[in-house]
Amino acid sequence: MDLLEHQAMRLFAAHQVPVPAGEVAASPSAAGAIAARLGGATVIKAQVKVGGRGKAGGVRLAATPSAAVACAAEILGMEIKGHRVREVLVASASDIVTEYYLAFLIDRSAREIIAMFSESGGMDIEQVPASSIVRTPIDPGLGPPADAFPADVAPVAAKLWDVFIASDATLVEVNPLIVDAAGRVLAVDGKVTLDDNAFFRQDFSDISTSPEDPSEARAASLGLNYVKLDGTVGIIGNGAGLVMSTLDVVAGAGARPANFLDIGGGAGAQVMADALSVVLDDPAVKSLLVNVFGGITACDAVANGIIQALDRLGDAVTRPIVVRLDGNNAAAGRAILAAAAHPMVSLVDTMDDAAARAAELGKA
Numbered sequence: 001m002d003l004l005e006h007q008a009m010r011l012f013a014a015h016q017v018p019v020p021a022g023e024v025a026a027s028p029s030a031a032g033a034i035a036a037r038l039g040g041a042t043v044i045k046a047q048v049k050v051g052g053r054g055k056a057g058g059v060r061l062a063a064t065p066s067a068a069v070a071c072a073a074e075i076l077g078m079e080i081k082g083h084r085v086r087e088v089l090v091a092s093a094s095d096i097v098t099e100y101y102l103a104f105l106i107d108r109s110a111r112e113i114i115a116m117f118s119e120s121g122g123m124d125i126e127q128v129p130a131s132s133i134v135r136t137p138i139d140p141g142l143g144p145p146a147d148a149f150p151a152d153v154a155p156v157a158a159k160l161w162d163v164f165i166a167s168d169a170t171l172v173e174v175n176p177l178i179v180d181a182a183g184r185v186l187a188v189d190g191k192v193t194l195d196d197n198a199f200f201r202q203d204f205s206d207i208s209t210s211p212e213d214p215s216e217a218r219a220a221s222l223g224l225n226y227v228k229l230d231g232t233v234g235i236i237g238n239g240a241g242l243v244m245s246t247l248d249v250v251a252g253a254g255a256r257p258a259n260f261l262d263i264g265g266g267a268g269a270q271v272m273a274d275a276l277s278v279v280l281d282d283p284a285v286k287s288l289l290v291n292v293f294g295g296i297t298a299c300d301a302v303a304n305g306i307i308q309a310l311d312r313l314g315d316a317v318t319r320p321i322v323v324r325l326d327g328n329n330a331a332a333g334r335a336i337l338a339a340a341a342h343p344m345v346s347l348v349d350t351m352d353d354a355a356a357r358a359a360e361l362g363k364a
């Protein structure tokens with residue numbers, strides 16, 4: 001699970017990482033009230049789980065509470081990389097002298113935890129030349145070695161290491177970690193990914209109280225494995241591997257997937273109806289691709305599930321659905337869908353052709 005910035009900031013503060021004072025607001029007037037309470041200049045920041053908010057206009061400085069109201073009014077409701085902004089963080093503005101980049105993460109190919117540090121923070125780390133990024137392998141029993149960071153950064157880095165270890169995080173990234181005019185080192189942005197497999201031994205009740213992306217929250221409550229992405233082609237498939245490759249073929253066909261949604265092994269009517277309704281609820285979706293490989297649940301059962309699901313959804317089926325069925329009993333499944341002749345459904349036999357069709361409809 002990825003944390004929103006304000007959740008990351010709360011987690012940082014709980015581990016004595018210096019962060020600017022701030023609170024989250026869902027309306028311009030609430031943002032103004034927070035700015036008045038904080039006093040001085042504030043920074044108003046879109047709370048979405050994607051980077052590059054600054055470039056997208058989702059981070060603005062406000063000199064006064066009334067400017068904070070105006071900034072919040074502009075940022076709330078914005079869409080950044082497919083994510084609607086429902087909340088802003090209102091934080092005391094920092095007087096930035098230096099911007100560093102600092103991250104702890106799991107380097108899967110090297111099978112170790114590493115620290116990444118750069119004196120060229122603030123910009124996209126992908127844009128920073130590799131030569132100016134210092135990568136330091138970390139022995140998890142010892143923590144970061146003394147020479148991994150400059151002396152002024154080391155104490156804050158040690159606290160961020162505490163966050164990484166204590167929270168069972170797979171990523172703790174601070175970009176920028178700043179030095180302000182008073183010489184203080186502060187984390188003014190935070191990206192944290194927590195390891196869901198370790199939730200059983202964690203208590204995040206005080207940081208995960210705010211609503212997530214509404215589609216993700218709804219999917220989770222329905223027991224669906226759904227991740228919101230920033231494209232226009234909704235994806236539903238059975239099996240994580242199949243869904244991942246479906247994302248790839250859709251991208252290969254020149255479109256961008258709107259989500260990842262794995263309905264798992266049993267593709268019955270109810271789970272299909274739930275999946276279709278979660279994807280159709282996303283206003284960014286222009287077409288859907290349902291890619292099912294029949295196994296224990298055979299394609300004729302899946303086809304009947306799709307038809308019952310479409311029946312249940314009725315007028316809510318407002319965008320074209322491309323279906324590809326293969327595997328156990330494929331011919332029977334395709335015959336059922338063909339006979340039903342739903343006006344919004346087209347049946348395509350191969351995965352590549354189905355992706356091409358969905359991509360074409362999704363770009364329109």
Ligand code: GDP
Pocket residue numbers: 043045050051052053054055059061092093094095096099121122123175176188189
């Ligand atoms: P991101 O674009 O999503 O990574 O959002 P950040 O929180 O990193 O903010 C983007 C940029 O806005 C930072 O790199 C800073 O240059 C600037 N910024 C953020 N907070 C402050 C602040 O308190 N004061 C000033 N002067 N600039 C800020």
Ligand code: MN
Pocket residue numbers: 052122175176189
């Ligand atoms: Mn940043």
